[in-house]
Amino acid sequence: MDKMQCQCGHVNPPGTILCESCGRSLTEKEQNSKLVDMRYEGTARRSQTYNKSIIDKIWNFFSSVKVGVGIIVALLVAAAIGTILPQEEYVQVATRNEDTIKAYYSDVYGEIGRIYHFLGFHDLYSSFWFIILVGMLAISLIIASLDRFVPLYRSLKNQRVLRHESFINKQRIYGKGYAQEDVLAKAETKLKELKYNVKLDKNGLLAEKGRFSRWGPYVNHIGLIIFLFGVMLRMIPGFYVDETLWIREGETRAIPEVPDYALESKSFELETYSGEENGGAFSEAVDRVGSVAKNYQTDVILYKKPENSLPGATEDMEVVKEYPIRVNQPLKFDGYAVYQMDFKLDELKAMTFALTNKETEESLGELTIDLIDPEKMYELENGATVELKGYYPDFSGFENGEPQTATPLPNNPGFLVEMTTPETPKGETSFILIRNTIEPFGDNQFKLEFQGVETRDVSGLTIRKDSTLPILGLGGLIFMIGVAQGMYFNHRRFWIQQKANGEVILAGHTNKNWYALKKDLEQVSAYASLPAYSDQQEEIEKQMKKEGEEAL
Amino acid sequence: MSEKKKNKKKNRVIMRSVILFLMIAAIGYTLYNNATAEDVSVLKVGDEAPDFKLVDLEGESHQLSDYKGQGVFLNFWGTWCKPCAKEMPAMDRQFEVFKDQGVQVLAVNIAQSEFEVQSFADQYDLSFPVVIDKTKSVMTAYNIIPLPTTVLVNPEGKIERIVTGEMTEQDIEGFMEEIKPE
Numbered sequence: 001m002d003k004m005q006c007q008c009g010h011v012n013p014p015g016t017i018l019c020e021s022c023g024r025s026l027t028e029k030e031q032n033s034k035l036v037d038m039r040y041e042g043t044a045r046r047s048q049t050y051n052k053s054i055i056d057k058i059w060n061f062f063s064s065v066k067v068g069v070g071i072i073v074a075l076l077v078a079a080a081i082g083t084i085l086p087q088e089e090y091v092q093v094a095t096r097n098e099d100t101i102k103a104y105y106s107d108v109y110g111e112i113g114r115i116y117h118f119l120g121f122h123d124l125y126s127s128f129w130f131i132i133l134v135g136m137l138a139i140s141l142i143i144a145s146l147d148r149f150v151p152l153y154r155s156l157k158n159q160r161v162l163r164h165e166s167f168i169n170k171q172r173i174y175g176k177g178y179a180q181e182d183v184l185a186k187a188e189t190k191l192k193e194l195k196y197n198v199k200l201d202k203n204g205l206l207a208e209k210g211r212f213s214r215w216g217p218y219v220n221h222i223g224l225i226i227f228l229f230g231v232m233l234r235m236i237p238g239f240y241v242d243e244t245l246w247i248r249e250g251e252t253r254a255i256p257e258v259p260d261y262a263l264e265s266k267s268f269e270l271e272t273y274s275g276e277e278n279g280g281a282f283s284e285a286v287d288r289v290g291s292v293a294k295n296y297q298t299d300v301i302l303y304k305k306p307e308n309s310l311p312g313a314t315e316d317m318e319v320v321k322e323y324p325i326r327v328n329q330p331l332k333f334d335g336y337a338v339y340q341m342d343f344k345l346d347e348l349k350a351m352t353f354a355l356t357n358k359e360t361e362e363s364l365g366e367l368t369i370d371l372i373d374p375e376k377m378y379e380l381e382n383g384a385t386v387e388l389k390g391y392y393p394d395f396s397g398f399e400n401g402e403p404q405t406a407t408p409l410p411n412n413p414g415f416l417v418e419m420t421t422p423e424t425p426k427g428e429t430s431f432i433l434i435r436n437t438i439e440p441f442g443d444n445q446f447k448l449e450f451q452g453v454e455t456r457d458v459s460g461l462t463i464r465k466d467s468t469l470p471i472l473g474l475g476g477l478i479f480m481i482g483v484a485q486g487m488y489f490n491h492r493r494f495w496i497q498q499k500a501n502g503e504v505i506l507a508g509h510t511n512k513n514w515y516a517l518k519k520d521l522e523q524v525s526a527y528a529s530l531p532a533y534s535d536q537q538e539e540i541e542k543q544m545k546k547e548g549e550e551a552l
Numbered sequence: 553m554s555e556k557k558k559n560k561k562k563n564r565v566i567m568r569s570v571i572l573f574l575m576i577a578a579i580g581y582t583l584y585n586n587a588t589a590e591d592v593s594v595l596k597v598g599d600e601a602p603d604f605k606l607v608d609l610e611g612e613s614h615q616l617s618d619y620k621g622q623g624v625f626l627n628f629w630g631t632w633c634k635p636c637a638k639e640m641p642a643m644d645r646q647f648e649v650f651k652d653q654g655v656q657v658l659a660v661n662i663a664q665s666e667f668e669v670q671s672f673a674d675q676y677d678l679s680f681p682v683v684i685d686k687t688k689s690v691m692t693a694y695n696i697i698p699l700p701t702t703v704l705v706n707p708e709g710k711i712e713r714i715v716t717g718e719m720t721e722q723d724i725e726g727f728m729e730e731i732k733p734e
Contacts, residue, residue: 059568126586135579142575232578235585254689262687310615311693312604312685373665391668394632405632408664 008164018042021160023167035536036170038509041159043151062136062143071137078133082124085109085116138228145221156211161201161495165505168495170536173508173517177531183504186528187496194520196494205496214511216486223479230471241336241465248347249456250372252303254311255463258336262317264301268343268457271295296340298325298459302333325461335465342460348410349456353432353448355380355419364421366451371410382422386448390416395433403431419446492517496530504531595694597713601626601705602693606660606683609670614658614683617709623731624705625657625724628696631664631672635718636700640676642721646728647680654707654733656680662699663688707733 004012010021017030017037025031036042045063061067085105093100105113105122120127168174180186184205188198196207234240243256245263252264271294275286282292303317323331330337348371355364365380371393378386395414396406403414412434420427428444430437437447492510499505510517514535521533595601601624605615616624627643629636640659647657657680661669664684673682685691694703702715704727712731719727 053565055565055568055572058572128583128586131583131586132579135575135582138579139572139575142571146571229578232582235582237585252687254687254692256692262689310603310605311689312606312683312687314687374667376667376670388667390671391665393668404634408630408632408662 013044015044016042017044018167019164020155020158023160023163025166025170034170034540035172036167038171040148040152041155043155045147045151059143059147062140063147065144068137068140068144071133071140075130075133075137078124078130081121085113085122087124088122091122134228134231138225141221141225145218149215149218152214156214159206161199161206162204162497163495165497168497168505168507171495171507171509172514172535172537173521173533174536175504175506175531175533177504178502179498179504179529179531181502183528183530184496184498187524187530190524190527191494194523196492203498203500205494207494207496209492210489211491213485213489214491216482216484216489218482219485220479220482223475223477223482225475226478227472227475230468230475233468233471234466239465239467241463243463244341245338245461245463246458247298247461248372248458249349252314255336255338257465258334258463260305260307260309261320261333261336262303262305262314263338263461264303265459266299266301266322268459269295269297269299270343270345270457271297296327296343298340298343298461299323300325300331300338302331325459330464335467337464339462339464340459341462344458344460346455347458348413348453350454351413352451352453353386354451355384355386355421356447356449357423358445358447363449364446367448368454369415371413384419384421387418387420387427388415389418389429390414392416417448419444419448421446490516492520494521494524506530506533508533595703595711595714597711599711601703601709601711602690604690604693606658606685606690608681608683609666609673610681612681614681616658616705619656619705620709621707622654622656622733623707623712623728625655625728625731626694626703626705627657627659628662628691628694628699628701628703629659630662630699631668633699637672637676639700639719639724640678642719642724644676644678644680646721646724649725650728650732651680655728655731658683660685660690662691662696702727704731706731 003014004016004026006012006019006022006024006026008019008022008024010019012020012026016026018024018041019026020043023036023042025033025036030037030042088101091101091104093104101122102117105117107113109116116122124130169176184200184203187205187207188200191198191205191207194209196209198205198207241257245253245256247253247263247265249265249267252262255261255263272291273282273286273294275281275283275292285292299322301322302320304320305313306316306318309316320333321331325331325338325340327340330339332338350368350370350372352366352368354366356362357364364382364384367378367380367386369375369378369388374388374391376388378388380386390403392403392405392414393410393412394405394407395412396404398404403416405414415432416429417432418427418429424445428439428446429441430439430444430448432438432448434450490510490513492508494506494508496504496506508517508521518535521530524530525533601616603615603617605613607613616626625643625647627636627639629640631637643657643659647655651657659678659680659682661682661684663686666684669682669684694701698716700716700718702719703711704713704715706712713727715723715727
């Protein structure tokens with residue numbers, strides 16, 4: 001493509017529609033149309049002009065609005081597909097690995113689920129192609145904006161007061177007629193009163209207002225790009241943490257993804273409404289469903305380990321704070337927040353037995369076995385002892401005569417004990433389970449009689465950190481500023497030229513809200529007695545309608 | 553004029569290349585982070601083995617870095633885990649062979665009670681130190697998921713190999729040979 005020289009002598013970049021200097025139409029299509037195309041002020045989109053190297057070709061591809069819209073549509077369709085079945089992270093499986101998740105989809109959703117999983121839609125939003133699509137959207141936003149913003153900015157900055165008559169008379173708002181000699185001065189006064197910027201040059205006048213509203217879409221795009229940048233940061237380690245920690249009452253645990261801190265759970269509490277407090281608050285609901293939760297609370301102590309301390313070392317831990325974590329009242333420290341999310345009630349904690357003579361039912365005293373940290377030896381009255389020989393917190397049966405435990409949790413505790421009393425100095429062995437006692441070496445004289453249990457609760461906590469929130473917020477704010485800029489402000493312009501013969505031509509243009517533009521023009525007309533104007537687009541539409549009717 | 557035009561064109565290509573490169577690099581970086589996000593804390597062969605300090609059943613402290621210059625056979629286990637129990641005697645036998653050649657075995661129990669761990673150690677008559685990770689912080693630092701997992705640390709303190717699941721006595725012998733100091 002070659003440079004385009006206008007009749008006025010100005011040399012325009014290839015692809016220009018309206019001469020940058022005088023406003024004459026440069027293309028044949030434009031010359032034949034009744035109204036000028038004012039989009040981007042008739043400037044050449046920068047990338048249309050050169051199409052040589054591979055870089056230019058890539059640039060051109062992303063500069064196209066069609067491509068941009070295509071990417072958006074593809075993203076919308078993909079995002080919608082991701083909602084058809086639940087995403088992987090919301091699937092409930094006992095043990096989480098690839099096979100169980102795959103099995104879950106085909107078991108629960110049948111063939112559709114199998115295909116869904118096979119195509120990778122179960123983890124759609126972090127799939128590489130989805131991320132690439134979002135990245136392409138970002139590239140498209142940046143390049144398309146740059147390519148349009150720069151020529152538009154230059155063109156508006158350098159615009160001339162005097163335009164060629166063909167530019168004026170092809171504007172949508174156009175008027176022509178005779179007026180008084182001081183028409184330009186009067187129009188200037190009134191336009192300034194209406195807060196227009198007015199420039200005069202020889203026999204011409206240009207009044208302009210609200211140019212900054214033209215930057216709205218570009219400000220808007222900057223906001224979007226900042227937002228996408230924030231989303232990108234989430235995937236970088238250290239910016240975003242979302243972890244779960246199950247902690248039992250009395251336990252101290254390292255906090256996942258949070259080095260240097262440890263958390264101890266003192267207690268978990270679930271309070272419910274009785275239906276009688278506060279003058280019967282929730283009494284109906286309590287009657288209907290049995291119980292209404294009032295408060296879920298985990299009382300914790302946050303410890304900080306000394307600097308450079310090693311994993312495993314528990315000495316010199318410093319208490320940072322004690323805090324009751326409640327729903328929506330997370331423990332906050334160092335950019336992290338620990339939320340109350342879940343709970344399990346009444347895990348076994350300790351069991352109490354009485355050493356009793358089977359025949360006489362006489363008790364030699366009680367012992368309490370801590371299921372979390374049992375002791376080896378329990379001493380009772382009269383020199384009687386109970387020695388713990390084996391402890392199986394989650395007894396699951398015998399293997400080769402050996403008791404087995406399925407998990408380290410005291411779900412079904414089993415104890416192998418040796419009871420020694422003054423009457424039975426050699427000791428008697430017994431294997432004790434809940435509601436079952438096995439006496440492997442024949443009948444015993446003594447037994448451990450179950451007295452009671454202590455339980456403890458488990459808190460499910462979520463640890464969150466999101467350092468990208470301020471960036472996402474900023475992106476959103478800039479986005480909204482851009483929207484407001486483009487929506488609530490209009491770029492309005494008037495051109496008025498006085499010819500030597502006393503004839504006056506005038507034109508008006510706005511990017512939106514033509515009604516308000518006409519109102520402004522009417523006020524100026526009333527004051528400066530401008531020639532009557534017409535809305536050429538309306539006339540064209542009317543004529544087309546008429547022709548259409550005649551054709552019928 | 554044409555010199556100026558050429559320069560302008562050159563600048564334009566450079567500008568566009570830089571912008572495109574930066575954006576493609578950002579996408580590439582995001583993809584890389586996304587791909588490694590799930591196992592960001594997973595240790596890899598060749599990484600420095602995270603140092604830790606745990607107390608054994610005799611009350612003695614063991615710090616990993618104290619064993620620099622020796623190979624460390626780090627076995628994570630629990631009493632409820634059957635394959636863990638199965639490989640213990642073999643580990644003990646091989647420890648007897650390799651301990652004079654500079655290989656140390658540390659068995660790290662995951663937050664169980666001293667009673668259970670002691671009974672287990674007595675039952676299998678273990679001669680290597682058994683330490684208890686009470687707050688699961690070492691388990692977190694090493695991102696241990698299945699048990700047993702064995703992390704082999706070479707004399708330079710680097711991870712030589714990570715083994716998940718049960719090992720045969722032959723495996724154990726081979727692994728100890730791998731981390732034996734020269």
